[in-house]
Amino acid sequence: MLAADFQETSDNMVEGSVTIQLPVAEQARLNRKLADTYHRYNIDAVETENRNKYPRRFNVKVGKIGLAKLLFKEFFKYFGHWDVVFSRPCTYGVFSGPVGGFAPRPDLCVGCLRCEVQHPEFVTVTHNKELAELGDSYLTSKHIATIDEESRKGSVPVRGQGYRGRFGGPGFDQMFTDMSEIVRPSRDGIHGRELIGTSVDLGSKPMRLKFGADGGLLEAPKMMTIQVPFFYSPPPDSVATGIVPEILAEAADKVDTLLFLPENTVTNQGLAGPHVVPIIAPGQIGNIESHAKGTRMVEMSSWNLTAWNQVKEHPLLVSIQLPLAGDWMSTLMEMVDNGVSIIHLITDHHGVADDGRFVMDLYQEAHFALVDKGCRDEVTLIGTGGIAGADHLPKAIITGMDAVGLDYPLLIAMQARLTGDTKTRGAAAVKLPSNLDKGWGVQRIINLSCSWRDQLLEILGAMGIREVRRLRGETGRAMWCGHLEAEAFGDIEGFPGGEH
Amino acid sequence: MAKKEWPKPSPKLLEKTQHLMHDGFHQRAFPDTPYELPTALGDARWTDELIASAWYMAETGECPDHLNYKTGKSGGGFDRLAFKELPEEQQLAADAEVDITLELNRRGDERNKRTIDVPWYGGGMSYGSVSVNVMMSRALNAKKWNTLMSTGEGGYPSELYECADNVITQVATGYFGVEEKSIQAAPIIEFKYAQGAKPGLGGHLLATKAGEEVAKMRGSVPFVSLFSPFPFHSTYSVEDHMKHLDWVKTINPTAMMSVKVSTPHDVDMVAVGSYYAGAHIIHLDGGFGGTGAAPEIAKKNIAMPIELAIPKVHKFMQMEGIRDNVTLIASGGVRTADDMAKAIALGADGCVLGTSDLVAMGCTRCSNCEGGPSGRGCPWGLTTTDTELQEWVQQAWGADRLDKYYTALAKRMKEILRQLGLSNIGELRGRTDLLRYIAGGEA
Ligand code: SF4
Ligand code: SF4
Numbered sequence A: 001m002l003a004a005d006f007q008e009t010s011d012n013m014v015e016g017s018v019t020i021q022l023p024v025a026e027q028a029r030l031n032r033k034l035a036d037t038y039h040r041y042n043i044d045a046v047e048t049e050n051r052n053k054y055p056r057r058f059n060v061k062v063g064k065i066g067l068a069k070l071l072f073k074e075f076f077k078y079f080g081h082w083d084v085v086f087s088r089p090c091t092y093g094v095f096s097g098p099v100g101g102f103a104p105r106p107d108l109c110v111g112c113l114r115c116e117v118q119h120p121e122f123v124t125v126t127h128n129k130e131l132a133e134l135g136d137s138y139l140t141s142k143h144i145a146t147i148d149e150e151s152r153k154g155s156v157p158v159r160g161q162g163y164r165g166r167f168g169g170p171g172f173d174q175m176f177t178d179m180s181e182i183v184r185p186s187r188d189g190i191h192g193r194e195l196i197g198t199s200v201d202l203g204s205k206p207m208r209l210k211f212g213a214d215g216g217l218l219e220a221p222k223m224m225t226i227q228v229p230f231f232y233s234p235p236p237d238s239v240a241t242g243i244v245p246e247i248l249a250e251a252a253d254k255v256d257t258l259l260f261l262p263e264n265t266v267t268n269q270g271l272a273g274p275h276v277v278p279i280i281a282p283g284q285i286g287n288i289e290s291h292a293k294g295t296r297m298v299e300m301s302s303w304n305l306t307a308w309n310q311v312k313e314h315p316l317l318v319s320i321q322l323p324l325a326g327d328w329m330s331t332l333m334e335m336v337d338n339g340v341s342i343i344h345l346i347t348d349h350h351g352v353a354d355d356g357r358f359v360m361d362l363y364q365e366a367h368f369a370l371v372d373k374g375c376r377d378e379v380t381l382i383g384t385g386g387i388a389g390a391d392h393l394p395k396a397i398i399t400g401m402d403a404v405g406l407d408y409p410l411l412i413a414m415q416a417r418l419t420g421d422t423k424t425r426g427a428a429a430v431k432l433p434s435n436l437d438k439g440w441g442v443q444r445i446i447n448l449s450c451s452w453r454d455q456l457l458e459i460l461g462a463m464g465i466r467e468v469r470r471l472r473g474e475t476g477r478a479m480w481c482g483h484l485e486a487e488a489f490g491d492i493e494g495f496p497g498g499e500h
Numbered sequence B: 001m002a003k004k005e006w007p008k009p010s011p012k013l014l015e016k017t018q019h020l021m022h023d024g025f026h027q028r029a030f031p032d033t034p035y036e037l038p039t040a041l042g043d044a045r046w047t048d049e050l051i052a053s054a055w056y057m058a059e060t061g062e063c064p065d066h067l068n069y070k071t072g073k074s075g076g077g078f079d080r081l082a083f084k085e086l087p088e089e090q091q092l093a094a095d096a097e098v099d100i101t102l103e104l105n106r107r108g109d110e111r112n113k114r115t116i117d118v119p120w121y122g123g124g125m126s127y128g129s130v131s132v133n134v135m136m137s138r139a140l141n142a143k144k145w146n147t148l149m150s151t152g153e154g155g156y157p158s159e160l161y162e163c164a165d166n167v168i169t170q171v172a173t174g175y176f177g178v179e180e181k182s183i184q185a186a187p188i189i190e191f192k193y194a195q196g197a198k199p200g201l202g203g204h205l206l207a208t209k210a211g212e213e214v215a216k217m218r219g220s221v222p223f224v225s226l227f228s229p230f231p232f233h234s235t236y237s238v239e240d241h242m243k244h245l246d247w248v249k250t251i252n253p254t255a256m257m258s259v260k261v262s263t264p265h266d267v268d269m270v271a272v273g274s275y276y277a278g279a280h281i282i283h284l285d286g287g288f289g290g291t292g293a294a295p296e297i298a299k300k301n302i303a304m305p306i307e308l309a310i311p312k313v314h315k316f317m318q319m320e321g322i323r324d325n326v327t328l329i330a331s332g333g334v335r336t337a338d339d340m341a342k343a344i345a346l347g348a349d350g351c352v353l354g355t356s357d358l359v360a361m362g363c364t365r366c367s368n369c370e371g372g373p374s375g376r377g378c379p380w381g382l383t384t385t386d387t388e389l390q391e392w393v394q395q396a397w398g399a400d401r402l403d404k405y406y407t408a409l410a411k412r413m414k415e416i417l418r419q420l421g422l423s424n425i426g427e428l429r430g431r432t433d434l435l436r437y438i439a440g441g442e443a
Helices: A024-036 A064-077 A114-118 A141-153 A243-255 A263-268 A282-291 A305-311 A328-337 A359-373 A392-398 A408-413 A438-463 A481-489 B011-029 B048-060 B132-144 B158-166 B180-185 B212-218 B238-251 B267-277 B296-301 B306-319 B337-346 B355-360 B395-420
Strands: A058-062 A123-127 A175-177 A200-203 A223-226 A230-232 A259-262 A276-280 A297-300 A317-323 A342-346 A380-384 A403-406 A417-419 A429-431 A478-480 B081-083 B120-122 B167-172 B188-192 B203-205 B226-228 B256-261 B281-285 B327-331 B350-353 B435-437
Touching: A058 A064, A114 A123, A114 B011, A141 A408, A141 A438, A175 A392, A175 A438, A175 A481, A175 B296, A200 A317, A200 A380, A230 A243, A230 A259, A230 A438, A243 A259, A243 A438, A259 A263, A263 A276, A263 A282, A276 A282, A282 A297, A282 A305, A297 A305, A305 A317, A317 A328, A328 A342, A328 A359, A342 A359, A359 A380, A359 A392, A392 A403, A392 A438, A403 A408, A408 A438, A438 B296, A478 A481, A481 B306, B011 B048, B048 B355, B048 B395, B081 B337, B081 B395, B120 B132, B132 B158, B132 B395, B158 B167, B167 B180, B180 B238, B188 B238, B188 B281, B238 B256, B238 B267, B256 B267, B267 B281, B267 B306, B281 B306, B306 B327, B306 B337, B337 B350, B337 B395, B337 B435, B350 B355, B355 B395
Parallel strands: A230 A403, A259 A276, A276 A297, A297 A317, A317 A342, A342 A380, A380 A403, B120 B350, B167 B188, B188 B256, B256 B281, B281 B327, B327 B350
Antiparallel strands: A058 A123, A175 A478, A200 A223, A417 A429, B081 B435, B203 B226
């Protein structure tokens, strides 16, 4: 609750302010009370266990005869030293079931390999193929396992030991984010992350304010704020109706972000509200009037000048989808020239445009085209496609997006499995857990959102940036693996494009 | 918060467990046993062969012929660089003297002069993230090799004073365990501004690992998570940083100053600033470095890999005309003797090893150091202070493993120099002309 909502009744008070005639102690009390009404934005994560069994990480096989021989031998060798006889190599309880190693509990295995190294003759630990097979070439089993943990715990995954993966990589892996070593614009660090802002504005930022003769503001800026720089994109067609949109709508409400949905789903399922953005075809744009119930924004599913002219003065915010295909840059410019203030750039689920290029390049092109045109702050650019991990969020923002859409990660958080064409937007076949219920699903999405926001705070904290708005298009905060390699290795024989 | 303390293992249990572990390392790493490498062992950076070769080296003091002990499979950085060995007849003879010692104080001031016998030393691992046994194993080995190891940020267990001349005292942002006595005892004081695995995020010791002894050492409450903030909240400029160094110089007028930083975009500027503030050693810790606990998002994404930072800093310091007055040390993803030699060829003077020491003592890189689901820490007794588990690594055994491991590393380092026709490690510094980039795959 903000100061303007303050309800204390007192002759000496007007709503939202305290006069100076009060005795000092009384005024201090009221000020304290006023301050206490301030609610800092927070996402309430609650640990929410998996509904369906998640494939375990490792399989543990124990040769029964080998184990029996060992036990027999140790029984006599250490007779009387029962701590030795009953000791187990596993500190995670894999061999602590009723019959020990004869019926191991591989679900508990974390792959330390102590059992296998100590007892090479009869223990084998292998990666579980079922887990490795999850996902596709882009949204890998590693992403899925991470999203599973994030939506279960709602926290930032923390582990020991260093990085285990490849040096650079394709897609978002091409970028390292910067950090600020000593001189920092803000003193955030680990104790100040709560002071970093993650809210972003959607709409056109007024370049100047206009006041009337009486000093009043002539025109209120047409924009809105969401508390996180991500929103929920529409689920694939196979789950576009039913419980999934309901879950996402409630989670969007609780997280204070937006869910984009086809307008017929919004209408048929009664989901209209401030956190739901109905997507309307240009031909149906007249329907905008029917979405008045608390709706703050609608989206037009493609660019159409006539339809836009119909709604550009409408009090609701209107965003327009722009698939990154064909000559999208000309369309972008046309939209901007005609005063469109929110443009939603869209690619397939792998973040790839029809010319094969990745979103990070395309986002930069769009962003810098508007910078060059001198109108970047008058337009909000949002993008959907290719976000599969928490690190992708800041990277997409650095390359120029004000906010980005989450798609598959939301389904993975609900333990959905995707099959068929997982690349084309809308096409994937989605298998939801049979026991999916709304409360559970909502909490899992909230947890994922909390974890990803907290991870965004880590990145911002490391940079010493106080608010995510300042990260948009800050390519100076990006380090590109390819550029750094050229700088570091350019004079080494054999380096592609190097001096030799 | 009360937490179950496990009993110390009985001598018989200790004997059995150690025997099984040590035998296991042997069985997996040697060619003359019936067993292959565990299929779940290793990752792109530390492959199964790299891990097993460290076990082999730590048992024999030799490099294995049957395993790739030189490179991983990360597809970039060190793994794409190879040396341009001279034709055999131009190489130095196998018995030719090769000097791999490293002088650390190049400022020409009145402070400690120190030459270490190998161009590397042990990186910081705090008491709490590892046990006293692990710290002592590393310290005893450092003493034997006339090199160094760092306390990390967690205080200075009294046992370490036995090796004080080989122990670097680290001062980090939480000032945990920092005492006048341990600053006065150290030949080098290391200011840790940041750590490569979690640059800009400070440090984190999870509650389950902050037991009674650890908490006592750190002046905290047992079993409460401990955070080191980021950055030093007294340092927001190079001038502040200089004040910091001056403060420590007053307490210990002979110690050298080392400044450990990670690898941001302006790492070259940071390095030069640190030099002008009075540092003798600039220690760069790259983004792929080890940690007892770090957010996964930080490990790959924040700051750059060490291979990319070294030439940047080396060249910038050359341009500034200060390169020969400072020792540039590289860490964070430096795994092998080959990596170290490549780091030096890229422009470093020497390296710091952390994870490699642990792997030599049995680490399988399972990433459960932060506590894992058991909350007890490393099942191999490395990154844990659990009363039972920490006993699996006994000091004499650990020191012996590291001694043999360093023997093998030194042999390989000398072999590389001979193959390049160099008789001194200093001659390799910045010699990118002796490297070849393997564009089509791993070196
Ligand atoms: S690999 Fe480690 S965690 Fe898994 S069963 Fe063996 S000892 Fe237990
Ligand atoms: S828990 Fe132990 S074995 Fe596993 S990575 Fe950490 S130090 Fe290595």
